[in-house]
Amino acid sequence: MESMMALVVGGLYAAAIYMMLRRSIVKLVIGLVLLGNAANLLIFTSGGLTRGAPPLVPDGAAMPAGAVADPLAQALILTAIVIGFGVLAFAVVLIHRAYEVVGADDMDRMKDTDT
Amino acid sequence: MLLAVLSGFLLAAVAPWLVPRLGAHAGRVLALLPVGLFLWFASLLPAVGGGETLLWEYAWVPGLDVQLGFLVDGLSLLFALLISGIGALVTLYAGSYLAGHRDLARFFVWLLAFMASMLGLVLSDGLIALFVFWELTSITSFLLIGFAHEDKTARQAALQGLFVTVGGGLALLAGFVLLALAAGGWSLSAVLDAGDAVREHAHYAVIAWLIFLGAFTKSAQVPFHFWLPNAMAAPTPVSAYLHSATMVKAGVYLLARFQPALGGTDLWVFTLTLVGAATLFTGALLALRSSGMKRMLAYSTVMALGTLTLLAGIGGETAAIAFVAFLLAHSLYKGALFLIAGVIDHETGCREVPEMGGFGRAMPVSFAVAVLAALSAAGVMPLFGFIAKELLFESALGLAAWQPVVLTLTLAGLVGGVAVAAVVGLRPWIGRPVTTPREPHEAPLDLLAGPALLALLGLLFGLLPGLAERGLLAAAAGAVHGQAVTPNLALWHGLNLPLAMSALTLVAGLLVAWRWDGIRKMLVGLGFVERFGAERGYDAGMLGLVRVAAWQTRLLQNGHLRYYILTTLSATALLLVYALVTRHAVIPPWSSSGVRLYEVVIGAVVLMAALVAVTTRSRLGAVASLGAAGFGVALIYVLFSAPDVGITQVLIETLTVLMLVLVLFRLPSFLGLTPGRIKLRDASISLTIGGLMSWLLLDAVAAHHQGSISRYFVENAVPAGHGQNIVNVILVDFRALDTLGEIVVLGLAAIGVYAMIKLRAEDRRRRGKEEPR
Numbered sequence: 001m002e003s004m005m006a007l008v009v010g011g012l013y014a015a016a017i018y019m020m021l022r023r024s025i026v027k028l029v030i031g032l033v034l035l036g037n038a039a040n041l042l043i044f045t046s047g048g049l050t051r052g053a054p055p056l057v058p059d060g061a062a063m064p065a066g067a068v069a070d071p072l073a074q075a076l077i078l079t080a081i082v083i084g085f086g087v088l089a090f091a092v093v094l095i096h097r098a099y100e101v102v103g104a105d106d107m108d109r110m111k112d113t114d115t
Numbered sequence: 116m117l118l119a120v121l122s123g124f125l126l127a128a129v130a131p132w133l134v135p136r137l138g139a140h141a142g143r144v145l146a147l148l149p150v151g152l153f154l155w156f157a158s159l160l161p162a163v164g165g166g167e168t169l170l171w172e173y174a175w176v177p178g179l180d181v182q183l184g185f186l187v188d189g190l191s192l193l194f195a196l197l198i199s200g201i202g203a204l205v206t207l208y209a210g211s212y213l214a215g216h217r218d219l220a221r222f223f224v225w226l227l228a229f230m231a232s233m234l235g236l237v238l239s240d241g242l243i244a245l246f247v248f249w250e251l252t253s254i255t256s257f258l259l260i261g262f263a264h265e266d267k268t269a270r271q272a273a274l275q276g277l278f279v280t281v282g283g284g285l286a287l288l289a290g291f292v293l294l295a296l297a298a299g300g301w302s303l304s305a306v307l308d309a310g311d312a313v314r315e316h317a318h319y320a321v322i323a324w325l326i327f328l329g330a331f332t333k334s335a336q337v338p339f340h341f342w343l344p345n346a347m348a349a350p351t352p353v354s355a356y357l358h359s360a361t362m363v364k365a366g367v368y369l370l371a372r373f374q375p376a377l378g379g380t381d382l383w384v385f386t387l388t389l390v391g392a393a394t395l396f397t398g399a400l401l402a403l404r405s406s407g408m409k410r411m412l413a414y415s416t417v418m419a420l421g422t423l424t425l426l427a428g429i430g431g432e433t434a435a436i437a438f439v440a441f442l443l444a445h446s447l448y449k450g451a452l453f454l455i456a457g458v459i460d461h462e463t464g465c466r467e468v469p470e471m472g473g474f475g476r477a478m479p480v481s482f483a484v485a486v487l488a489a490l491s492a493a494g495v496m497p498l499f500g501f502i503a504k505e506l507l508f509e510s511a512l513g514l515a516a517w518q519p520v521v522l523t524l525t526l527a528g529l530v531g532g533v534a535v536a537a538v539v540g541l542r543p544w545i546g547r548p549v550t551t552p553r554e555p556h557e558a559p560l561d562l563l564a565g566p567a568l569l570a571l572l573g574l575l576f577g578l579l580p581g582l583a584e585r586g587l588l589a590a591a592a593g594a595v596h597g598q599a600v601t602p603n604l605a606l607w608h609g610l611n612l613p614l615a616m617s618a619l620t621l622v623a624g625l626l627v628a629w630r631w632d633g634i635r636k637m638l639v640g641l642g643f644v645e646r647f648g649a650e651r652g653y654d655a656g657m658l659g660l661v662r663v664a665a666w667q668t669r670l671l672q673n674g675h676l677r678y679y680i681l682t683t684l685s686a687t688a689l690l691l692v693y694a695l696v697t698r699h700a701v702i703p704p705w706s707s708s709g710v711r712l713y714e715v716v717i718g719a720v721v722l723m724a725a726l727v728a729v730t731t732r733s734r735l736g737a738v739a740s741l742g743a744a745g746f747g748v749a750l751i752y753v754l755f756s757a758p759d760v761g762i763t764q765v766l767i768e769t770l771t772v773l774m775l776v777l778v779l780f781r782l783p784s785f786l787g788l789t790p791g792r793i794k795l796r797d798a799s800i801s802l803t804i805g806g807l808m809s810w811l812l813l814d815a816v817a818a819h820h821q822g823s824i825s826r827y828f829v830e831n832a833v834p835a836g837h838g839q840n841i842v843n844v845i846l847v848d849f850r851a852l853d854t855l856g857e858i859v860v861l862g863l864a865a866i867g868v869y870a871m872i873k874l875r876a877e878d879r880r881r882r883g884k885e886e887p888r
Contacts, residue, residue: 001714002816003705005751006809008718012744014805015725017684021677021797023789026779028676030728030741033771037748041810044752044760046815046823054756055841057833064829065839069756071832071841072825077752077760078846079857085767088863092778093868097875099782107676 012038047073123231140331142210149203184240190589204565211561283332290325351457354465375597387428394421399531437506473548489540533624580604721747
């Protein structure tokens with residue numbers, strides 16, 4: 001299963017980077033979202049894939065009975081997803097504002113500092 | 116001790132306030148500090164002269180076990196006395212020389228700061244502290260050379276001095292780090308105790324060369340000698356103090372200081388004797404070629420520094436004694452001569468030696484002082500310079516390898532040295548009086564006190580060499596040599612080879628001085644010095660540096676975000692390949708065991724969605740497929756035991772799609788901006804990096820072990836965190852501070868978004884108001 005996940009992660013990375021290398025700023029944003037997903041999956045998979053054993057402690061027990069999925073990787077990703085959304089929201093509003101001022105979404109036309 | 120070193124900085128800090136209030140007495144009052152320091156250092160003489168080594172230690176960074184230590188042995192006390200003594204005389208002199216200058220306060224700030232840095236340099240026991248003070252002397256020297264900052268030459272000379280000495284300082288820092296690693300300690304005491312370990316260390320040659328570079332640049336050795344004469348753009352008291360008596364000696368101080376630990380090897384002896392002899396000769400030649408009095412003195416300082424390097428290279432008991440004797444003699448006579456050059460400039464307005472003559476009648480005291488100092492410089496009996504010169508010959512004769520070359524260069528250089536001393540000591544004073552910009556008259560006491568005292572000390576130590584020897588020189592030579600020595604300095608050693616050589620240089624030097632005008636014209640005629648000199652190399656180097664900077668700025672700072680991304684990614688990919696290939700050369704085998712069909716379907720959906728998002732030309736299509744990929748990822752989280760992450764991903768993905776749809780549709784639709792060729796290039800780059808990431812992940816999974824940190828969280832979630840959902844306990848309890856940071860980031864983003872929307876609304880309102888007009 002890890003091999004297939006590696007393929008998915010690699011594909012997401014490739015798509016993200018390709019989009020980030022475009023001149024259109026909208027495509028850059030799409031690339032950013034894909035990159036976030038790719039990185040989260042990378043961390044998730046390297047923490048180990050476990051089926052049907054969420055990191056929960058049953059009622060009355062001090063710790064889970066058997067092996068559970070790595071909780072640390074999950075905690076990291078949870079933080080990353082939320083922060084990624086914050087950054088994205090800011091970026092999208094910024095781009096919209098920049099478009100209003102510059103009148104183009106071509107990044108080659110956003111090089112001047114004074115408009 | 117700490118106060119002694121830092122008091123100069125403290126006084127420098129209040130000098131801007133103090134100097135205008137003291138008026139004409141500023142120099143006299145400020146000189147009290149160096150006088151006090153001199154007396155305090157002199158009070159250490161009996162102990163140190165008796166062979167003791169004093170050590171003061173203060174905790175600096177106790178957490179890292181870093182001490183601020185001060186080491187006082189013969190060598191550092193000799194330097195400290197010279198620095199504070201000449202410092203007092205120069206401060207007094209400068210108060211009168213620059214009287215009424217509008218930047219006098221600024222001058223004293225830098226002069227005092229320099230004095231404190233120099234004291235710190237020679238007294239530091241720690242290598243790091245030594246380096247910091249070393250750089251401080253470079254910086255204060257830069258400020259003092261550029262004191263007349265409205266003058267372009269002064270600015271250029273200051274920059275040149277800074278680049279050369281600080282460039283050498285960088286090498287020195289690297290050398291110190293390696294040295295400390297080799298010696299196993301960061302203090303001079305540790306390095307000096309570990310001499311054998313350092314000399315046999317695998318990096319010995321590198322250490323020695325890096326320290327050589329630092330010392331050679333600071334002490335103006337060939338081929339770095341060119342900055343020193345240019346530094347004469349500084350006011351004369353500065354030239355006398357920094358560029359003859361103290362700062363330029365920092366390099367040779369370093370060589371002498373490390374001689375017991377690093378010296379004695381073939382590399383050490385060979386490099387230092389040859390560079391020293393070459394510098395000695397070059398300095399003499401260039402001094403005879405110059406006409407400005409300060410410039411001549413500057414080149415003769417280069418010559419003296421070459422001599423000191425040569426002596427540090429030769430090593431052994433005689434050379435160590437010669438080193439400290441010559442150091443003392445040179446500081447005394449060269450300080451005096453420089454100050455006299457300032458007196459002549461101040462009282463007559465003349466700077467060029469060929470334009471001087473007959474001042475002796477109007478300025479008899481200056482004349483007497485100049486002759487006395489010049490006699491010491493030429494090494495005439497019974498002055499102290501004579502003793503130093505005899506010892507120099509004796510050491511050079513004891514050299515085993517390269518003796519003929521070194522001896523020839525030394526003899527020829529010293530003939531030049533005698534000639535320079537004769538020209539400077541006689542030429543301005545005798546002969547027919549010439550017309551000068553100002554009517555020559557005797558200088559005031561403040562200006563004469565310094566040079567007169569220095570010149571008289573040269574005579575005193577010559578007549579009573581035992582005084583200097585018992586007081587300090589024996590202990591100083593012992594520190595250079597690494598073990599106790601018995602110098603037995605005396606004026607008369609009997610009729611021997613050194614005496615004959617001394618006489619030879621005197622006669623030949625006087626002949627050269629007599630015919631100086633013709634010889635100078637001939638030397639000036641040799642144009643190759645301008646065309647192929649070391650300064651040319653410096654200029655070319657600076658020009659090349661600027662060109663490379665312009666070229667790489669155009670290349671890297673091109674203003675296109677995608678090229679920045681490309682550069683960053685390529686560099687990361689290269690590092691990644693390097694790490695993967697060197698550590699785990701094989702790609703882990705493909706394993707499809709235990710894969711269930713629905714998992715393959717989800718993976719395929721994610722990949723397909725990403726592909727569509729990349730290739731579609733419809734904005735709605737791109738956003739929709741982006742959402743599809745995101746929900747697919749959420750399903751993967753849920754399937755592999757991460758329900759919380761899955762729920763969050765679904766929520767966030769929904770919000771993202773909504774936001775993109777709302778905002779992006781106010782933007783124009785996609786344009787085909789890029790030609791196919793570049794698309795192909797970008798596609799291959801992204802596929803390469805994607806493949807690398809797959810490889811990295813396979814590698815990481817193959818090496819995976821559930822680490823101890825995760826196990827700690829699993830075991831302690833209920834007992835310590837009182838929560839059954841381990842992921843939640845980590846977020847709000849174990850790593851609560853991280854979560855707080857996350858909340859701050861979100862808050863900031865929210866404020867940013869709000870501000871920008873508000874801004875837009877205001878813009879619109881303003882436009883609405885403007886339109887009716």
